[in-house]
Amino acid sequence: MALSTKATPGKSIxxxxxxxxxxxxxxxxxxxxxxxxxxxxxxxxxxEGPDLGSDFEGFFVEKNDPTKGKYKGQIGRxxxxxxxxxxxxxxxxxxxxxxxxxxxxxxxxxxxxxxxxWIEAEDNKHETIESLIAKFNTDAPFRDxxxxxxxxxxxxxxxxxxxxxxxxxxxxxxxxxxxxxxTVPESESKLIxxxxxxxxxxxxxxxxxxxxxxxxxxxxxxxxxxx
Numbered sequence: 671m672a673l674s675t676k677a678t679p680g681k682s683i684x685x686x687x688x689x690x691x692x693x694x695x696x697x698x699x700x701x702x703x704x705x706x707x708x709x710x711x712x713x714x715x716x717x718e719g720p721d722l723g724s725d726f727e728g729f730f731v732e733k734n735d736p737t738k739g740k741y742k743g744q745i746g747r748x749x750x751x752x753x754x755x756x757x758x759x760x761x762x763x764x765x766x767x768x769x770x771x772x773x774x775x776x777x778x779x780x781x782x783x784x785x786x787x788w789i790e791a792e793d794n795k796h797e798t799i800e801s802l803i804a805k806f807n808t809d810a811p812f813r814d815x816x817x818x819x820x821x822x823x824x825x826x827x828x829x830x831x832x833x834x835x836x837x838x839x840x841x842x843x844x845x846x847x848x849x850x851x852x853t854v855p856e857s858e859s860k861l862i863x864x865x866x867x868x869x870x871x872x873x874x875x876x877x878x879x880x881x882x883x884x885x886x887x888x889x890x891x892x893x894x895x896x897x
Contacts, residue, residue, distance in 0.1 A: 685729050687719055687746030689823030689835055691864040693852065694719045694746070696812040701803050709768065710756035712749045713775065713803070715839075719743035720816075748821060749838040750775050752871070769799045776806065778842040782850050785811040819849040820862040822869035833873070840869060 687694065694717040704710035721742040722728075728741030755775075758766045780789045788811040796802040806812075823835030839848040846862045854861075 683722060683726050683744070685727075685741075685744060686834075687717065687744040687748075687821065687837065689821050689837065689864075689866070689870060692719065692819050692821045693816060694743075694819060695814060695816050697745075698810070699803065699807045699812070701800060704754035704756070707754065707756050710754040711768065711772070711799075712754050713751070713772065715748045715750065716745070717748055718745050746821075746837050748819075749836065750779075751841065752822065752824065752838045772799050772803070775842070776802070778847070779849070780811075782847055783812055783815050783817070784851060785815075816852045817849045818852050818854075818859075818861055820864045820869065821848075822871070824871040825873035827873065835870075 696715050697718050698716045700714050700716070702712045702714050704712055718741060722744070726742065728743060729745060730736055730740050731738040755768045755772050756766075757768045760766065777786070777789055780786050788806075788809065792802060792805060796805065820840055822838050822840055824838065826834055826836060828834045840862050842848065845860065847860050848862050850859060850861050
């Protein structure tokens with residue numbers, strides 16, 4: 671075969687969002703049970719990055735319906751916290767409520783998205799945290815709001831033997847936030863600055879959360895990634 675002297679394409683851009691200082695919008699929100707502690711949940715933010723142009727080929731919007739086209743940017747599932755939300759007691763004897771912690775996250779997220787009116791309107795309307803999160807997803811007051819975010823990652827090896835990341839958001843604090851609207855002036859920004867040494871959690875031999883779980887990125891690599 672004759673050798674081609676034309677420029678060869680470079681490494682293709684990954685279809686899945688990676689840890690770092692990222693830009694994205696939230697497409698949907700949901701709860702995922704953590705299987706190793708009773709009644710524990712992760713909150714999953716299903717996100718989509720900016721349009722990467724005609725050279726980028728993303729995942730199908732719906733894998734079973736190619737007519738709906740493909741995502742124009744990277745997609746990902748970002749956990750609201752590195753750790754699952756659960757009822758627990760600290761070593762000092764302080765009781766931690768799963769639902770209160772989830773509510774605190776939701777209030778902080780709504781504040782950063784400028785949609786506190788939504789959560790205020792839902793006061794005393796829900797008997798369970800599951801109902802509240804479901805309503806948040808259905809109403810989608812977060813839709814088409816572009817965010818800057820500090821996205822951390824916990825390393826793991828996927829089914830194909832490649833290094834991947836469980837994405838998560840660092841904690842909200844009184845002085846800093848893991849996400850904010852892109853319209854916030856830099857002079858007023860309280861966004862957590864991404865630092866790989868801090869927010870990349872290196873893979874351990876066998877961490878508890880890796881037992882028996884099929885990670886979101888594994889699903890993505892097998893074409894199962896639906897947002």
